[in-house]
Amino acid sequence: MKSSLYLIIFLLCFHTYADSLKEQIESRKSQSKSKTPAEIKKIMQKATEELKASGIEEKALGVGRKVPDFKIGEKPIKSFYEKGVTVVTFYRGGWCPYCMLQLKEFERLYSDFKKDGITLIALAPDTAKEIKKTKRNHKLSFPIFSDSNNEIASQFGLAFQLPADLQKVYQKFGIDLKASQGNSENRLPMPGTYIIDKEGNIRYAFAKADYTLRAEPRDVLKRAQSIQR
Numbered sequence: 001m002k003s004s005l006y007l008i009i010f011l012l013c014f015h016t017y018a019d020s021l022k023e024q025i026e027s028r029k030s031q032s033k034s035k036t037p038a039e040i041k042k043i044m045q046k047a048t049e050e051l052k053a054s055g056i057e058e059k060a061l062g063v064g065r066k067v068p069d070f071k072i073g074e075k076p077i078k079s080f081y082e083k084g085v086t087v088v089t090f091y092r093g094g095w096c097p098y099c100m101l102q103l104k105e106f107e108r109l110y111s112d113f114k115k116d117g118i119t120l121i122a123l124a125p126d127t128a129k130e131i132k133k134t135k136r137n138h139k140l141s142f143p144i145f146s147d148s149n150n151e152i153a154s155q156f157g158l159a160f161q162l163p164a165d166l167q168k169v170y171q172k173f174g175i176d177l178k179a180s181q182g183n184s185e186n187r188l189p190m191p192g193t194y195i196i197d198k199e200g201n202i203r204y205a206f207a208k209a210d211y212t213l214r215a216e217p218r219d220v221l222k223r224a225q226s227i228q229r
Contacts (some may be wrong), residue, residue, distance in 0.1 A: 021105045021216050025098055029212060040169050047166045052209035056190060060157035060207045067200045068155035072121060072145050081196045085203075085228040086119040087220060089193040090153055093126050094134035095175045098212055099191065103140055105217040110142045118224045123147040125189060127182045148182075153189035158207060162186045195224050203227050 019027075033041075061068075070077055080086045089106065091099035106113075106120060113120045122144040124131060131144050150159040162170070162177075167186050170177065178184050192207030193215035204223050206215035 020218070021102055021214055024101050024105070025212055025214065028097060028101065040172070043165050043169050047163050048210050050163070051160060051190070054160070054209075056157065056160060057207060057209055060190065060192065060205070061194070061202060062205045063202055065202050067194070067196050067202055068152075070152050070155055072123075072143075072152075077196075078200065080119050080121070081198060081200055084117045084119060084198065085224050086121065086196045087113070087193065087224055088196065089120075089122050089191075089215070089220075090147070090156070090158055090189045090207075091122060091124050091191055092188050092211065093124055093175075093177070093180050094130055094137075095180060096211070098214065099124075100134075100138055102191075102214045102217065103134075103144075104138060107138075107140050107142065109217055109221050112221055113142075113224070116225050116228055118221075118228055121145065123152055123189075125150050125153070125181045125187070127180065130180050147189070149185065150187050150189055153192075156189075156192060156194070156207075158189040158192050159187050160190060162188060193220055195220065195227060197227055 067077060067081070072080065077086075077088075089102070091103060093099065103122060106122070110120060120142045122142065123146075124134075124144065125147050126134065127148075128146045131146055134140065135144060147153055153159040167177075177186055177188075190207050190209060191211055191214060192205070194202055194206075195204035197203050204220070208214075
C-alpha cells in the first residue's frame with residue numbers, strides 16, 4: 001500500500017516538473033478565464049493590444065545591444081557579468097500569478113544555473129519588504145532586487161504607464177500597487193528576460209506586451225550554458 005502511495009506521489013511530482021512554463025500558464029489562463037467577467041476581460045485585452053501597438057516591444061533593448069550601466073543593490077551590473085554569463089529577468093510584482101509561475105520554474109532550475117557559474121537575478125518594482133515576503137512565501141532562493149520606480153526597467157525600455165481603466169480593475173482584484181511599490185506612479189515593467197555575456201552584450205532577449213507570454217526558463221538555461229562555454 002505504501003509503495004503504491006509513494007509511486008503516485010512521485011508521478012504527480014514528475015508531471016508537475018515535466019510541464020513547461022507555457023503549459024502551466026495555459027492551465028492558469030483556462031482557470032481564470034471562466035471566473036473573469038466579460039467586461040473586465042475586455043478592458044484587460046484592450047490594454048494589452050494598446051501596449052503592443054505602442055511599439056514597446058520594438059523599442060525595448062534587444063540582442064546585440066550593450067546592457068545599460070546600472071547598479072543592482074550596491075554593485076554595478078558589470079561586477080556580475082564580468083565573472084560569467086548573467087541572466088536578468090524582470091517581473092511585475094509578487095501579486096502577479098504568471099510571474100510567480102515563472103519565478104518558481106527558475107527556482108527549480110537554479111542549482112543548474114549555479115553549477116555552470118551562471119548568475120540569475122530577478123528585478124521587480126516592489127519594495128524590498130514585499131520582495132522579502134515573495135521570496136519567503138514562494139520559497140525562492142535566487143537573488144531578487146527592488147527596481148525602485150522602475151528605474152532599471154526604464155533603461156531597458158520595459159516600463160509603461162497603466163491605463164486608468166486597468167488601474168480600476170487591479171483595485172477590484174485587490175492589487176494595491178501603491179502599497180507594493182511604495183509610490184503612486186502606477187507603472188509596471190513589461191516582463192522581460194535577458195542573457196548578458198562577459199563583455200556586457202545582450203545575447204538573448206525576450207519581452208512581450210502580453211504578460212502571459214514568458215521566456216521558458218529551461219530554454220534560457222540552455223542558451224546561457226551554450227554562451228558560458
